[in-house]
Amino acid sequence: MVIERLPKPLRQQQLLKIIEENPFVTDQELTRQLKVSIQTIRLDRMELGIPELRERMKQMAERSLDQVRSLPLDEVIGEVIDLQLDKSGISIFEIREEHVFSRTGIARGHHIFAQANSLAVAVINNEIALTASADIRFVRSVQLGEKCIAKAYVRSMSGKKGKAKVEVFTYVGEEMVFQGNFLIYRSTGEEYSEGVSQHENRD
Amino acid sequence: MVIERLPKPLRQQQLLKIIEENPFVTDQELTRQLKVSIQTIRLDRMELGIPELRERMKQMAERSLDQVRSLPLDEVIGEVIDLQLDKSGISIFEIREEHVFSRTGIARGHHIFAQANSLAVAVINNEIALTASADIRFVRSVQLGEKCIAKAYVRSMSGKKGKAKVEVFTYVGEEMVFQGNFLIYRSTGEEYSEGVSQHENRD
DNA sequence: CAATAATTAGAACCAGGTACTAATATGTAG
DNA sequence: CTACATATTAGTACCTGGTTCTAATTATTG
Known part of the structure; x- marks a missing residue:
């Protein structure tokens, strides 16, 4: 093995570190910093599975695009296909491009939550219904293209x-991909005062 | 002037729109969509001051990089203003029209949740971080125009x-308008398998 | 010493452009 | 109708930051 020019695994570790803290570095620059030929740099990148500069930039750019795309989800999430007020409800929500991380195709958590939350609120037959608290579990990740069917059941009511x-x-x-227990605050709408919170029924 | 092939200012407007909603489009593709030669496309880009594809990607990548400097500025809802990986983080999110119920001006729960969830995920310094479960409370309702400041603290880690x-x-x-305890699953990214869920960290 | 691993060299090729020159429409004003 | 201006298209040379592949040269080690 190499002894003078720094052992290979060590060099690869350094390469990883350099790229990590400056993803915009070219192979050319790496040869200068690591004192090896550009071919070695490229072999190293291959072995480490590090894509070329342009691909790295593209991936970062895609990520920053995701941020913008994720915001405009205002309306009620999912399509309500069955609703028995104060009893139960069902809604369908299909995971599309704008709901996932572009690299992995995994749906962002808040969309799954939003569907469930929207439905939990919709099923309550009051002028105003707001989520007071929730206890949720993401059972498994949801992929692009999958249809999420949420079913809500009212377990108890107090006046x-x-x-x-x-x-x-x-x-x-x-x-089952998600499960949640929601505590919904219900009000007639005279005042949406303190000690409570989020979400009302219908828009 | 041209009459058949669509007037120049109109074409340039279309070009602008196409690039805006898909910054990753090449000149080649633009010729197909606008039915003009590649030289015309390039003249148009010049006149409009639109840089080439690679430059556009680079700029997006840079922007996403120096927002919080260092990579972990992910798919965060709200603007991260402080981040100490594996320790704590702060983000700001202003409630605008599109986040509230139009009748009451009360923010929808999932936006408040999304900000907190994003931050909880961002603060974890792993290739992939997914929300496994969460226990949340909406302490009081948030109104249109209010600035939500989320503070996340890592309470425990396991390897x-x-x-x-x-x-x-x-x-x-x-x-305090919201409080939540998040259980975040952390992985190196080799596999985003089962029994887990939502949200990843960095690209 | 021969076999193996690691490194380097070099050439061909590619995407997605820039820069520049030049020819060819297409109008429009006089 | 002609002259001139503006638009559009064509084509070539060149650039960056690579990939792919083949081959030669150094170690290193068994």
């Missing part, structure tokens, strides 16, 4: 004002 | 892979 417990399960086919 | 507990508090001014 015309007060709180309601709603349980939501989200499925892709037979598989 | 390089495994789970991390992150606590997030969101404030409007002095008031």
Whole structure:
């Protein structure tokens, strides 16, 4: 093995570090910093699975684009296909390009949450319904193109004002991908005062 | 002037729009969409001051890099203003028209959740970080125009892979409006398999 | 010493351009 | 109708930052 010019694994580690803290470095510059030929640099990149400069920039650019695309989700998430007020409800939400991380195709958590939350709120038959708290589990990741079917069940109610417990399960086919317990605050709408929060029913 | 092949200013406007909604388009593709020669496309880009594809990608990549400097400025909802990996982070998110119920001006829960969730994920210094579960409370409702300041603290970590507990508090001014405990699954990225979920870290 | 691993060299090729020159429409004003 | 101006297209040379492939040259080690 090499002894003078720094052992290979060590050099590769350095290469990794250099690129990590400056992704815009060219192979040309790397030869200067690591004192090896450009071919060696390229072999190293290959072995380490590091793409070329342009590909690295492209990936970063895509990531920054994702940020912009993720914001404009205002309306109620998912399509409600069944609703029995104060009892249960079902909604469908298909994962599209704008809902996933472009690199992995995995859906962003807040979209899955949003569908469930929207449904939990919709199922409550009050002028105003806001999520007070929630306890949620992402059972498995959801991929681009998958159809999420959320089912909500009202587990308990306390009077015309007060709180309601709603349980939501989200499925892709037979598989459960998400589960959550929502505590929904219900009000007639006279005042949306303190000690409570998020979300009302219908727009 | 041209009459058949669509007047120049109109074509340039279209070009601008196409690039705006898909910055990754090549001149080659633009010729197909606008039905003019590649030279015309390039003259148009010149006149409009639109740089070439690679330059556009580079700029996007740079922007995403120096927003928080260092890579981990992910798919964060809200603007990250401080980030100490594996320790803590702060982000700001202003509630605008598109985030509220039009009738009441109350912010929809999933936006508040999204900010907190994004930050909880961003603060974890791993290739992939996904929300496994969360326990959240909406303390009080947030109104249109209010600035939400989310603060995340890593409470515990278990090795390089495994789970991390992150606590997030969101404030409007002095008031706490949201609080959540997130269990984040961390992985090196070899496989984003089962039994886990949402959200990854860096690209 | 021969076999193996690591490194270097070099040439061909590629995408997605820039820069520049020149020819060819297409109008429009006089 | 002609002259001139503006638009559009064509074509070539060149650039960066690579990939791919073949081959030669150094170690290194068993």
